[in-house]
Amino acid sequence: MTRRKIIIDTDPGQDDAVAILLALASPDEIDVLGLTAVAGNVPLALTQRNARIVCELAGRPDVPVYAGSAAPLARPLVTAEHVHGKSGLDGIEIVEPTMPLQALDGVEFIIHTLRREAPGTVTLCPLGPLTNIAKAFLEAPDIVNRVQQIVLMGGAYFEVGNITPAAEFNIYVDPEAAEIVFRSGCDIVVMPLDVTHKALTTAPHVAGFRAMGTTVGHTVAAWTDFFERFDKEKYGSKGAPLHDPCVIAYLIRPDLFSGRHINVEIETQSDLTRGMTVADWWRVTKRPANATFMGDIDAEGFFALLTERIGRL
Ligand code: RIB
Ligand code: CA
Numbered sequence: 001m002t003r004r005k006i007i008i009d010t011d012p013g014q015d016d017a018v019a020i021l022l023a024l025a026s027p028d029e030i031d032v033l034g035l036t037a038v039a040g041n042v043p044l045a046l047t048q049r050n051a052r053i054v055c056e057l058a059g060r061p062d063v064p065v066y067a068g069s070a071a072p073l074a075r076p077l078v079t080a081e082h083v084h085g086k087s088g089l090d091g092i093e094i095v096e097p098t099m100p101l102q103a104l105d106g107v108e109f110i111i112h113t114l115r116r117e118a119p120g121t122v123t124l125c126p127l128g129p130l131t132n133i134a135k136a137f138l139e140a141p142d143i144v145n146r147v148q149q150i151v152l153m154g155g156a157y158f159e160v161g162n163i164t165p166a167a168e169f170n171i172y173v174d175p176e177a178a179e180i181v182f183r184s185g186c187d188i189v190v191m192p193l194d195v196t197h198k199a200l201t202t203a204p205h206v207a208g209f210r211a212m213g214t215t216v217g218h219t220v221a222a223w224t225d226f227f228e229r230f231d232k233e234k235y236g237s238k239g240a241p242l243h244d245p246c247v248i249a250y251l252i253r254p255d256l257f258s259g260r261h262i263n264v265e266i267e268t269q270s271d272l273t274r275g276m277t278v279a280d281w282w283r284v285t286k287r288p289a290n291a292t293f294m295g296d297i298d299a300e301g302f303f304a305l306l307t308e309r310i311g312r313l
Helices: 014-024 044-057 106-116 131-139 141-146 169-173 175-182 203-210 215-235 245-252 299-310
Strands: 004-010 030-037 065-067 122-126 147-153 188-191 257-262 264-266 277-279 291-297
Touching (some): 014 030, 014 044, 030 044, 030 106, 030 245, 044 215, 106 131, 106 141, 122 131, 122 245, 131 175, 141 147, 147 245, 169 175, 188 257, 203 299, 245 299
Parallel strands (some): 004 030, 004 122
Antiparallel strands (some): 264 277
């Protein structure tokens, strides 16, 4: 298997953090070229800090972290401290990172990297609002055709919304950016709530992380313990949905997922349904397919992979 060169665009967020750890624990399959932080779960000042905390936790202070957009393209920022806590990584004591933030802007890093690397060899892995990706495409349209694939966490169809009755958080925060990305013509794979709500960290999974006896295992257990309270209260679910790690797991084991290549449009006009991913799952329209929208996951296989890889750190 050739190593996939990826850029992780992220708004850590406990689940983003576990996704980053999974990527850094999989060097045979994944070459992380850099992390670009975006405002989302918490403001940019915290997401760029948190991304560096995670790199240091993984023992990888060499991974460059860049700060991207502090606000959506055209709307005020909406954050999710009610889910992730004030720090964005609640569940552990926060220690400021010592590795530096890169001086280059995150959007410029995305553009420079896609222009430098051979066409079709870099995968973008957005785990938060799509502001950075959309800005890069607007500023440098020449890079769109150089993208190998976009594998993103966002949207919902049968599972409906988590921030409003109609919309999933990442798309809701910046629907205009999402519309640009979904209309870009790139090869897009979508990990919606329909899938991520089936990747629940049950008590045995959390115990498995803790039983590793490592700093990383203990930290992941503490994060998932904290992160799950919101979903348990809201959905009565038996664990925290590990949304963002599904993106990285797909790169390593695409066979763990199934979905359909369909048309997905983004609602940007209506206040009531802003940010809804209108997924033509039953192909009732003639709109051209523009994304592979995942619908199912082998949850046990996913957790077996995640536990094995986290156990390496
Ligand atoms: O709706 C879930 C998504 O929103 C996840 O990426 C989570 O980290 C937040 O960004
Ligand atoms: Ca995220």
